[in-house]
Amino acid sequence: xxxxxxxxxxxxxxxxxxxxxxxxxxxxxxxxxxxxxxxxxxxxxxxxxxxxxxxxxxxxxxxxxxxxxxxxxxxxxxxxxxxxxxxxxxxxxxxxxxxxxxxxxxxxxxxxxxxxxxxxxxxxxxxxxxxxxxxxxxxxxxxxxxxxxxxxxxxxxxxxxxxxxxxxxxxxxxxxxxxxxxxxxxxxxxxxxxxxxxxxxxxxxxxxxxxxxxxxxxxxxxxxxxxxxxxxxxxxxxxxxxxxxxxxxxxxxxxxxxxxxxxxxxxxxxxxxxxxxxxxxxxxxxxxxxxxxxxxxxxxxxxxxxxxxxxxxxxxxxxxxxxxxxxxxxxxxxxxxxxxxxxxxxxx
Amino acid sequence: xxxxxxxxxxxxxxxxxxxxxxxxxxxxxxxxxxxxxxxxxxxxxxxxxxxxxxxxxxxxxxxxxxxxxxxxxxxxxxxxxxxxxxxxxxxxxxxxxxxxxxxxxxxxxxxxxxxxxxxxxxxxxxxxxxxxxxxxxxxxxxxxxxxxxxxxxxxxxxxxxxxxxxxxxxxxxxxxxxxxxxxxxxxxxxxxxxxxxxxxxxxxxxxxxxxxxxxxxxxxxxxxxxxxxxxxxxxxxxxxxxxxxxxxxxxxxxxxxxxxxxxxxxxxxxxxxxxxxxxxxxxxxxxxxxxxxxxxxxxxxxxxxxxxxxxxxxxxxxxxxxxxxxxxx
Numbered sequence: 001x002x003x004x005x006x007x008x009x010x011x012x013x014x015x016x017x018x019x020x021x022x023x024x025x026x027x028x029x030x031x032x033x034x035x036x037x038x039x040x041x042x043x044x045x046x047x048x049x050x051x052x053x054x055x056x057x058x059x060x061x062x063x064x065x066x067x068x069x070x071x072x073x074x075x076x077x078x079x080x081x082x083x084x085x086x087x088x089x090x091x092x093x094x095x096x097x098x099x100x101x102x103x104x105x106x107x108x109x110x111x112x113x114x115x116x117x118x119x120x121x122x123x124x125x126x127x128x129x130x131x132x133x134x135x136x137x138x139x140x141x142x143x144x145x146x147x148x149x150x151x152x153x154x155x156x157x158x159x160x161x162x163x164x165x166x167x168x169x170x171x172x173x174x175x176x177x178x179x180x181x182x183x184x185x186x187x188x189x190x191x192x193x194x195x196x197x198x199x200x201x202x203x204x205x206x207x208x209x210x211x212x213x214x215x216x217x218x219x220x221x222x223x224x225x226x227x228x229x230x231x232x233x234x235x236x237x238x239x240x241x242x243x244x245x246x247x248x249x250x251x252x253x254x255x256x257x258x259x260x261x262x263x264x265x266x267x268x269x270x271x272x273x274x275x276x277x278x279x280x281x282x283x284x285x286x287x288x289x290x291x292x293x294x295x296x297x298x299x300x301x302x303x304x305x306x307x308x309x310x311x312x313x314x315x316x317x318x319x320x321x322x323x324x325x326x327x328x329x330x331x332x333x334x335x336x337x338x339x340x341x342x343x344x345x346x347x348x
Numbered sequence: 349x350x351x352x353x354x355x356x357x358x359x360x361x362x363x364x365x366x367x368x369x370x371x372x373x374x375x376x377x378x379x380x381x382x383x384x385x386x387x388x389x390x391x392x393x394x395x396x397x398x399x400x401x402x403x404x405x406x407x408x409x410x411x412x413x414x415x416x417x418x419x420x421x422x423x424x425x426x427x428x429x430x431x432x433x434x435x436x437x438x439x440x441x442x443x444x445x446x447x448x449x450x451x452x453x454x455x456x457x458x459x460x461x462x463x464x465x466x467x468x469x470x471x472x473x474x475x476x477x478x479x480x481x482x483x484x485x486x487x488x489x490x491x492x493x494x495x496x497x498x499x500x501x502x503x504x505x506x507x508x509x510x511x512x513x514x515x516x517x518x519x520x521x522x523x524x525x526x527x528x529x530x531x532x533x534x535x536x537x538x539x540x541x542x543x544x545x546x547x548x549x550x551x552x553x554x555x556x557x558x559x560x561x562x563x564x565x566x567x568x569x570x571x572x573x574x575x576x577x578x579x580x581x582x583x584x585x586x587x588x589x590x591x592x593x594x595x596x597x598x599x600x601x602x603x604x605x606x607x608x609x610x611x612x613x614x615x616x617x618x619x620x621x622x623x624x625x626x627x628x629x630x631x632x633x634x635x636x637x638x639x640x641x642x643x644x645x646x647x648x649x650x651x652x653x654x655x656x657x658x659x660x661x662x663x664x665x666x667x668x669x670x671x672x673x674x675x676x677x
Contacts, residue, residue, distance in 0.1 A: 061573055063569070063572060063573060091572075091575050091576075091577065091578075092575060093575070094572070094573055094574065094575035095573070095574040095575030095576070096575055099574075100570070100573035100574070102566055102569070102570050102573070103566075104566060107565065107566035107567060108566045108567055108569075108570040109567055109570070110567045110571065110585050110589070111567070111589075111663075111664070111665060112588050112589060112662070112663065112664060113585075114664075121576065121580065121584070122574045122575070122576065125574070125575055125576055125577065125580070126575060157664045157665065159664075159665050170570070173570075173574055174573075174574070176574070177575075
């Protein structure tokens with residue numbers, strides 16, 4: 001991570017709030033989430049279904065649909081604020097600066113057009129190119145994402161591709177205009193395990209070679225461990241822990257993250273029963289006071305039920321937990337270099 | 349593709365054979381054709397002679413064979429009422445009906461599709477609500493009411509448009525067209541509006557429903573995420589995906605329009621096949637009725653085959669699958 005020390009983050013989300021207006025008042029779906037991603041960095045965002053992972057990604061791309069709306073916070077992309085842009089300005093940014101990869105490659109491509117047509121259309125929307133130039137670029141993109149025989153496959157329709165190959169096409173589409181940020185929403189969930197590994201390899205390579213920042217939304221800790229540099233854990237619309245992958249996987253600070261790690265099946269240890277976190281995530285209408293996790297937390301004490309914890313630096317990570325505050329001071333003082341790539345300087 | 353076409357043609361032939369059998373049964377068993385065709389004071393010899401000439405002494409399958417052979421050559425016998433070949437009568441009336449129906453179909457597509465797209469994209473605008481409300485009226489008011497109201501307003505009160513007939517027609521190689529004269533076009537306006545009102549609302553509602561469905565799909569969300577313009581997303585990606593059901597319904601509706609033009613043609617005294625059929629029914633003119641039945645079925649079968657062909661043009665997934673069949677065959 002030290003090689004990013006002089007660069008400012010590609011994506012900087014500060015205290016993001018997203019609300020859904022309903023007849024019974026506004027529901028807080030995202031409550032004070034802050035994220036930063038440095039160039040060439042892959043930030044994994046994990047959490048249960050409904051934790052707000054995808055919603056955060058959707059808000060960054062400006063594709064939030066009514067009744068959902070950004071109720072507070074700021075989103076900066078390469079230093080420019082983007083959450084206040086008009087719809088049309090935001091549209092120009094999508095595909096150009098922010099690429100998106102969706103979960104299901106079988107349904108993300110229009111079945112009626114050749115992949116070439118869809119690629120060329122996207123390229124020409126963002127870059128001043130002739131059809132022939134755009135076609136050349138499309139072929140080049142397809143070969144970059146590891147599609148064999150791109151010259152012939154470019155004229156084929158989506159249904160002539162396998163799932164993994166389609167996801168490569170989707171990645172190529174996301175990379176058409178060399179975006180600085182790619183938001184990959186469960187990019188491997190719909191794929192076979194063997195194909196998952198290939199897609200992750202492609203993503204990692206592109207990230208390394210082109211310095212693209214990637215926000216990798218998934219509920220699969222295996223994918224995070226494999227691909228991400230840092231990981232952000234979300235629970236009930238809030239960030240509970242952020243830190244380097246190794247740190248979070250090996251020594252999770254937040255009880256929720258610990259529970260999440262313990263519930264991953266492993267072949268290394270002989271475990272009688274897989275652990276699970278008791279209970280389920282609260283509904284948006286009934287988020288408890290204090291720490292949202294307190295009813296399920298095995299270590300909860302009185303303070304957790306009344307006061308909401310903010311992210312507190314501990315070791316290389318940050319965790320939103322009162323237990324952490326009572327821990328001894330981190331062994332190593334946080335260096336300035338790590339600051340750009342992690343969370344630390346907000347919520348003061 | 350070729351195999352598919354052949355299969356469809358065989359199916360069509362089978363349908364036509366069944367229809368021909370019904371038409372034949374009508375001719376043979378509804379009333380006595382001999383009594384119908386001869387004057388009341390005909391002698392027994394005349395009866396026997398006509399019976400022999402019509403082939404009514406032959407066994408039934410042979411008679412059906414004759415009927416098919418003649419029908420394929422366009423010979424449906426002589427009209428009882430006009431004493432002229434039925435095929436001539438149909439040929440005279442067909443252009444009038446076809447022009448009216450095709451004009452109605454074109455009108456309903458040209459108006460219905462944009463209205464459907466608009467109401468799907470701007471769901472909450474006042475114009476969409478207006479379209480929705482008007483379409484409800486269009487879908488529930490029966491054709492004859494619309495027709496009579498139009499006549500009342502535009503012919504009786506305002507005296508702008510003719511209330512009946514087809515106006516002047518021009519012969520174009522055996523096809524009499526009313527599209528080339530002013531009076532012909534004026535005469536066309538009200539019947540076409542009457543006939544297409546229901547179709548416009550049908551197409552509009554269909555396009556709207558399909559479009560709303562398609563706009564929710566992942567590939568539309570992904571197209572937006574790629575930063576494509578709204579125009580490209582809505583018309584390039586969404587609209588084309590809504591066209592399959594529109595093609596199907598339009599195809600079926602052309603057939604239905606031809607069959608149900610009867611009411612409109614009666615209201616406007618439009619000299620088409622529907623009016624011919626109405627007159628045939630009131631005179632129990634069996635040959636005309638059976639020929640009409642066969643004609644309408646034929647049009648249905650042809651249109652449905654064309655619709656199936658159009659699927660191939662619109663949806664590449666079908667094309668490739670038959671391509672594989674061809675190479676493996």
